[in-house]
Amino acid sequence: MNKASGFTLVELMVVVGIIAIMAVLAFPSFSQQIMQDRVVTTANQLNSVYKFARSEAVKRDSDVKLVVSGKKWQVKAPVDGVETLLREFAISHQGIDVSLVDRTIMSTGEVSLASTILVKDNNEKTTDYYLCVLKSGQNWLAEKSTGCA
Numbered sequence: 001m002n003k004a005s006g007f008t009l010v011e012l013m014v015v016v017g018i019i020a021i022m023a024v025l026a027f028p029s030f031s032q033q034i035m036q037d038r039v040v041t042t043a044n045q046l047n048s049v050y051k052f053a054r055s056e057a058v059k060r061d062s063d064v065k066l067v068v069s070g071k072k073w074q075v076k077a078p079v080d081g082v083e084t085l086l087r088e089f090a091i092s093h094q095g096i097d098v099s100l101v102d103r104t105i106m107s108t109g110e111v112s113l114a115s116t117i118l119v120k121d122n123n124e125k126t127t128d129y130y131l132c133v134l135k136s137g138q139n140w141l142a143e144k145s146t147g148c149a
Helices: 009-060
Strands: 064-069 072-079 082-090 103-105 115-120 129-133 139-143
Touching (some): 009 072, 009 115, 009 129
Antiparallel strands (some): 064 072, 115 129, 129 139
């Protein structure tokens, strides 16, 4: 007798069914991870732009302005007597809100006013973040639940 090796159609359908069930169970967790990643990415980009502005103020030995323009945060500094746009932060993901504020970073690295800038996505299942900035210019990211204290 010559017996053929392989899978039957029933065996193949059972495996495909199991994979489909596992995919359906994993999808909510995966989509939540994507939403959380968008909030974290936006907070990190905001932090990066702030650090850039602070380093430029110290490097140039002149005041650098963080200016809110629509939903963008622009880093502006005087170059040859003309206020020039050095870098810009724009929210890259839909559904993310950032409470941007105008600030001036002095040549010493200090800031005109302390700030607590919230990065959120209006979803209770994700963690929102604050960009905490002291008047001294020091900054860090903190989860909304812990705050900037």
